[in-house]
Amino acid sequence: MMSEIINMLVFYIGLILVFLGGILDLLAAIGMNRFKNFYLRLHAATIGAIGGGFYPLIGLGLISLTLDWMGTNRFYVAGISFTTAFFLVLTAPVGSHALAQGTHKSRIVEPEPIVVDRLREDEEKGLIEK
Amino acid sequence: MLMPDQSTTMFLLSIATGLFITASIFYFIRLVKGPTLPDMVLAVDVLSYDLAVFIIIFSIACNSPLLSVGALPLVLWAYLLDMYVSKYLIRKELGD
């Protein structure tokens, strides 16, 4: 009886995570089309990576752990899902930051709504190499 | 008791798949008409994270763990694509 209740809780937590991830992914996709600038689209891409990739993968792993009709296959699917989620949350922010650094150094996009840009001032003064 | 059966579970996951399909259409629009290079790389990135979710859902629907092998290399190679492009943008050469 106790294990059934835990199964049910884990299943519904996973389902909520999957649907939350879907809604966040849809919001990030709309934001990706409506923002004007690359540096603004980076915010939407962060939601798309963590909200649209990390949450649904954790949720699918939790769901597949509780499905009885999958037999022993559920442990393989859950393991792959958790591993993919771990590497995604490890590598997605690093990739976004590297892309932003490359864009800022090569100056192909101007950071439009900006107050002060210390990094570019330092580059023009020659304190750090271009 | 309160656990839904197989067809209901797959129905709920199909509805969730519809959300991700709609999101992937918008990402694809940004990929096609992206004005600069980093926009397109960002769109390819997030599209590949969506595809990992699709692959895991399909693997659950088919009850076969062999089909979900492609999710992890997809995420890791998308990260390496970021690194290549940012290194090309910084140095304009990709030698070392």
Add this chain to the structure above:
Amino acid sequence: MILSVPVCYILIALFMTYALILTYKTMIEKDLVKAVIYSAGQAVAYTLVLTLLAAPDLVLAYVAVGVGMYTALFLFIISRTESKEYDNLKELGGMNEK
């Protein structure tokens, strides 16, 4: 399981269309770096198609070659030459004078 089969058909058709449009954009693009990124997007779209057609072994090779090796080699080659494609030789201008 009954409802999941049409979703698979929709996914195959949608991502085949993505791959077709991206291949066409790769052909007509003048900026070579953008063409390489379009080609990487085509490889990513083919990943899901090959998975839905139950060929996960092809996915491993296709992702490694299409997204990783192809992009790295072509960016390496482009960084040694020019990143622009010319229609005719007259646009090259001063290249012959060197």
